[in-house]
Amino acid sequence: MGVPTLEEVARVAGVSRASASRVVNGSPSVGIQVRQSVERAVVELGYVPNRAARSLVTRRNDSVGVVIAEPTGRIFSDPFFVEVLRGISGGLASREMQLVLVMSQSPEEERRAERYLTRGHVDGVILFSLHGDDPLPEHLHSQGIPVVVGGEPPRGARVSYVDNDNHGGAFAAVTHLIDQGRIRIATILGPQDMPAGVTRRRAYRDALRAAGLPLDESLEKGGEFTREGGQRAMDVLLQRHSDIDAVFAASDLMAAGALSSLHAAGRRVPEDVAIVGFDDSIIALSTQPSLSSVHQSMELMGRELANSLLQTIDARDRAVRRVVLETQLVVRESSGGPPTGQN
């Protein structure tokens, strides 16, 4: 007499189990009376369908796997993940789908995760923060498992993805610096084995080219998406070119590192050197001066990821869906915007 079953609901409602099932699953072909009495019984008993039993017969799981791959996750995206997860969670909630989080922290766990995902325990998979050569999305996709990738997928993988407009955002950032009258604009690159890193670099070059400014590879320096990486890169850049008057950093974390370096070198920001980051994470507001940055809504991205995946699952097709989300430049003190506090 613990948890009520469909059987009991049916008995209380005075109908067959089949009819009760139909009502619970919203089948259209059910009489108004039957529907009402079942609904009443459901409420009365506090009935909730047993997922296991349902899965067993439908061969669906009503759950999607969200994979956060190491070690990239640790470095790149910490500040965002919760946002994205929130978005995914929101997008899934309406469908009563559950979010199964898979964080593989070792090659062994990764294998286990892959086995788990390919054995039909989830209806679809959302993948995250991949390095350029990760075979997982392609692999899952070829096994017929619906997959959506957050961010640009690895080269050549023919899978659906949702990405922020990295090019547009970076282009806007560099153009903004140019509009401020800066002419020696350096960039601190992200990892070049990650699509986002590559695209932001390309946008940097495109913006310079569009403005008729000369390209100079020695104004590009980069590495990891970390604070230290940004700091070291800035040190090197200053050493190479003491006349740098602006920097576009491929992430806020790197921009924060660059800020320290500039500070240590006695450069004033933004008077001597203007700087713009990317991500508009929480960090952008906690630096001194506050950091101009390219804003991207990670929650929206999560929501789109969920929607896209649900579509693929519903449609049972293998169509590749691509969604690119707008980014927006937020100008703060570090590139000549008003002082913080306005927010």
Add this chain to the structure above:
Amino acid sequence: MGVPTLEEVARVAGVSRASASRVVNGSPSVGIQVRQSVERAVVELGYVPNRAARSLVTRRNDSVGVVIAEPTGRIFSDPFFVEVLRGISGGLASREMQLVLVMSQSPEEERRAERYLTRGHVDGVILFSLHGDDPLPEHLHSQGIPVVVGGEPPRGARVSYVDNDNHGGAFAAVTHLIDQGRIRIATILGPQDMPAGVTRRRAYRDALRAAGLPLDESLEKGGEFTREGGQRAMDVLLQRHSDIDAVFAASDLMAAGALSSLHAAGRRVPEDVAIVGFDDSIIALSTQPSLSSVHQSMELMGRELANSLLQTIDARDRAVRRVVLETQLVVRESSGGPPTGQN
């Protein structure tokens, strides 16, 4: 002829389904020959048990729910959550348990989540970042569902928890400021409806008392765990007492806000005012100057949460388990430590 079933494994191995099941589940009472032939068949067919079918009969789910409640989650803990999740994930991995993430973003979703959790879809629940009066943990616990809370649980709730040593950490922070010769030490409080906020305040007072310094309520000011909250609080404190020479902020975010305020007021940090934060989040390294802070390992906390919950599930008891994790003061520039870059 898609995914192989136990039945097929049994047939290939030439034994009964029951025996195959015994082997798969590691029952001791099974002959060596049977065991080997079943194991061979499992490998050959690439058999993986169907979780749904198993759950249906065992009434276990091999999954735990991790609940992140709004709106607290958004404010307080963004930077940590991924760490904690990583820890939980790691702690669960060895047992092949899956992590079901539940982020309720509205009262309606919250109700749905609660129904979901209480209807036996998970074997246990890990709860997070609660406000003082959240009835959920007590509620779940009273329904016989294993629960562990991250952080101090709401007053009066008799549930297991894993917490950082907030008192010890805050005490050490304030004592450190005293050791630096500071005598007018203010504090920026966290929300007083959250246990962590209350405890850190108490520790602040205890440290002053221990050092024989006078208590002065007008040196305490606080609000939300946000940057803006910290900034406003510092503004007020400076107005009240222009002779403040140190500040203990209950979070890094608040400390960062205080830093802006001090900067705007022309106070030098740490020369005029020393400051220590709490959390040692990524923010602590991106402020200028770098921020002394109380370090807590959120990943370890996650791992302990998982262990604790698994113990409770296994033991099937209602014992209340409490774990307190050490915290550690990290001294950086903002309270007289060496300049950044060492790290």
Add this chain to the structure above:
DNA sequence: CAATTTCGTGAGAGCGCTCTCTTGACAACG
């Protein structure tokens, strides 16, 4: 008005697994 179609409903099989109960083989005992 009989023949047909439509539609709501019920009966019942069966998804893949675990677990109890039973059986059979063999050893130990009086």
Add this chain to the structure above:
DNA sequence: CGTTGTCAAGAGAGCGCTCTCACGAAATTG
């Protein structure tokens, strides 16, 4: 040599649900 005990292995029920199929009543048709 018959009895009891032990232990490995099989038979079979049944977990809660969905879904196909069959059925009877109502609605439609010629």
